[in-house]
Amino acid sequence: MPRKLISFDWAIKRILKSKANFEILEGFLSELLKEDMTILEVLESESNKDLSNDKFNRLDIKVKNQKQEIVLIEIQYDREMDYLQRILYASSKAITEHMKESDAYAKVTKIISISILYFDFGDGDDYIYKGTTNFIGLHKHTQLMLNEKQKELYKVESVENIYPEYYLIKIRNFDDNAKDSLDEWINFLKNEEIPDNPKAKGLLKAKETLDYLKMDDDERAEYETYQKSLHDQTSAYESTYVVGKIDGMKQGIEHGIKQGIEKGKEEEKMSIARNLLKVNIDIDTIVTSTGLSKAEIEKLKNLIGNI
Numbered sequence: 076m077p078r079k080l081i082s083f084d085w086a087i088k089r090i091l092k093s094k095a096n097f098e099i100l101e102g103f104l105s106e107l108l109k110e111d112m113t114i115l116e117v118l119e120s121e122s123n124k125d126l127s128n129d130k131f132n133r134l135d136i137k138v139k140n141q142k143q144e145i146v147l148i149e150i151q152y153d154r155e156m157d158y159l160q161r162i163l164y165a166s167s168k169a170i171t172e173h174m175k176e177s178d179a180y181a182k183v184t185k186i187i188s189i190s191i192l193y194f195d196f197g198d199g200d201d202y203i204y205k206g207t208t209n210f211i212g213l214h215k216h217t218q219l220m221l222n223e224k225q226k227e228l229y230k231v232e233s234v235e236n237i238y239p240e241y242y243l244i245k246i247r248n249f250d251d252n253a254k255d256s257l258d259e260w261i262n263f264l265k266n267e268e269i270p271d272n273p274k275a276k277g278l279l280k281a282k283e284t285l286d287y288l289k290m291d292d293d294e295r296a297e298y299e300t301y302q303k304s305l306h307d308q309t310s311a312y313e314s315t316y317v318v319g320k321i322d323g324m325k326q327g328i329e330h331g332i333k334q335g336i337e338k339g340k341e342e343e344k345m346s347i348a349r350n351l352l353k354v355n356i357d358i359d360t361i362v363t364s365t366g367l368s369k370a371e372i373e374k375l376k377n378l379i380g381n382i
Contacts, residue, residue: 080263080267080268080269080281080282080285080286080287081267081285081286081287081290081298082267082302083150083191083263083264083267084150084191085298085301085302086099086281086284086285087148087150090284090285091117092117096280096284097114097117098277098280099277099280099281099284099285100114100117100138100148100277101113101114101276101277102260102275102276102277102278102280102281103260103276103277104138104140104146104189105276105277106256106257106260106275106276106277107189107203107242107257107260108187112140112141112146113140113141114138114139114140115139115140115141116138116139117137117138118137118138118139118145137169142185143184144184144185144186144187145169145173145184145185145186145187146186146187146189147162147165147166147169147186147187147188147189148189148191149162149165149188149189149190149191150191150193151190151191151192151193151194154194154195154196158190158192158196162188162190162241163239165188166186166188166239166241167239169184169186170183170184170186170239181228181229183237185231185236185237185239185240186239186240187239187240187242188239188240188241188242189242189244190241190242190243190244191244191246191264192243192244192245192246193246193247194247195245195247196243196245197243197245199245199248200248201245201248202244202245202246202247202248202249202261203242203243203244203245203257203261204241204242204243204245205240205241205242206240206241206242206243207235207238207240207241208234208235208237208238208239209234209235210234218234219234220233220234221233221234244261244264246261246264246265247265249261249262249265251265251266253270256273256274256275256276257275259273259274259275259278260275260277260278263278263281269281269282344365344366344367345367345371345375347364347365348361348364348365348367348371348372348375349375349379351364351365352372352375352376352379353379358372358373358376
């Protein structure tokens with residue numbers, strides 16, 4: 076039976092900011108970005124709060140790598156319809172925060188935004204999505220490339236290397252079947268389990284460092300409280316969502332029945348009025364008998380006359 080491990084979100088706030096544990100984060104980033112990553116420092120982020128604010132489900136850190144790029148890692152539990160706009164805002168803000176007023180635009184910091192999402196987001200069946208910026212010709216459909224002088228100035232090989240890069244990891248879409256070393260990381264993020272001999276970079280260190288049984292009593296109590304808070308919030312949301320959906324369906328059915336009854340009554344009135352007109356009953360009498368307006372009966376009379 077696999078040992079119980081501390082969840083990645085808790086580890087980010089308590090353990091992974093320590094330089095002694097950079098190897099874990101470096102492993103995750105290396106597997107995801109497909110290049111060896113070396114962390115120079117972990118930068119404080121606005122929403123990376125202390126214990127008193129653990130009730131908030133948004134956790135993030137900023138990492139600077141050896142290429143001086145800023146990596147934003149965010150773990151998100153709350154459902155937000157405008158989440159894509161929010162990560163755009165966060166990456167834009169990070170660019171301005173790490174650029175001096177006197178710097179030329181060529182020194183704009185490259186931002187890599189990684190979102191680990193524990194809720195259903197968007198319409199897609201994959202579990203890892205990558206977003207980049209490229210410029211495509213409207214007529215010849217060719218991709219705009221950097222010339223040699225631009226490559227030298229920007230220190231990159233392509234346009235997309237200049238603009239922010241986005242990774243969305245939809246944890247719920249992962250099928251628990253680890254097919255490669257990156258999947259081993261995704262499996263850990265979802266199930267808090269690591270195989271005995273992981274192939275993925277950083278996971279062996281994570282297995283040793285994030286062992287639940289190695290926590291002291293106070294740490295374990297804090298962790299359990301935090302986990303319970305997440306479960307309670309998720310249950311509250313899902314309960315509200317399900318009840319709301321059922322209520323909405325019930326109201327829709329009731330509204331449909333009411334509309335059907337009203338429509339049936341209206342058709343019955345029209346049928347009575349049509350029969351009375353056919354035997355030459357005067358319009359005022361038909362108004363009294365059916366409750367229809369004179370205008371409705373006149374229109375019906377004209378229709379009968381045209382048939």
